[in-house]
Amino acid sequence: MKQEELLRQARQLFSDYLEQHHQRKTTEKFVILDEIYLRNDHFDSESLYAEMKQKNFNISRATVYNTLELLKECRLISKHQLGKNHARFEKSYGFWQHDHLICLDCSKVIEFCDPRVHQITTRMGEIFHFDIPHYSLILYGHCQG
Amino acid sequence: MKQEELLRQARQLFSDYLEQHHQRKTTEKFVILDEIYLRNDHFDSESLYAEMKQKNFNISRATVYNTLELLKECRLISKHQLGKNHARFEKSYGFWQHDHLICLDCSKVIEFCDPRVHQITTRMGEIFHFDIPHYSLILYGHCQG
DNA sequence: GTGCATGCAAATCCTTTGCAGTGAT
């Protein structure tokens, strides 16, 4: 799918979500969505905020955080808490669900998929009678090891 | 294994570790180790610190954090970053490695084991040529779901 | 005796909150 088409659909999904949840469709929210879907990396809130400033969008940190929360709720982005002061976000609409392998030396992030992860969440949900809408799997290692 | 025997071995392992890493064997470090091995829960640094205060051990937060770090390095405890301001520790010597399922509603923590987790870490290590000494798997769900 | 570890408090980091003003409905 083309990048523009993906963004168009993401905007539509966000718009629908805001409507359903009686949230106002502000310019700021959509500017932030656009910015995120232009990026292809694992970014943090500060670098997103900095990029806004640099492009002369007068958007506050509070709004960045509020919008990231909304986008997370409607699953247009995913958030990964890689460590205490190390939260990272990435766009998720139109991409495969995946997990992360992080190098403890150079902080390189590798994405991987393994069907067994889903099997585990399903099985544990059954065993303990939990509905499991979300999980976090992060492998920490040394590259070239 | 009896609790006292487990603690005795943990103390010995800690002592050896400190010696090998040229760290001083202070009273504070061993008092903290004892305190942790008396507990059977997933605790945070503040509750450990509070318990010290309550028992009239004059130990500072700095020392609590320093010692937790050392105990983590020598694998006598494990640390789980359940969310940004939500780190939890538990003793790990003499216990099976396990992962966690957390209820988003009542914060209940369930421990589980699944051999597929280890298979995944091994496989990804092979594929990406990483040495993977550590990982984190946390499932977030709703109980009674 | 030397100098690393400790206690204390201030500093730090990311994130959240309070408030007054703005703009979406």
Add this chain to the structure above:
DNA sequence: ATCACTGCAAAGGATTTGCATGCAC
């Protein structure tokens, strides 16, 4: 016209740091 959303700056909580003192070696 309403009142939820925004920008700004100050507050917040967990953890780290700096410095003077004390204790392990």
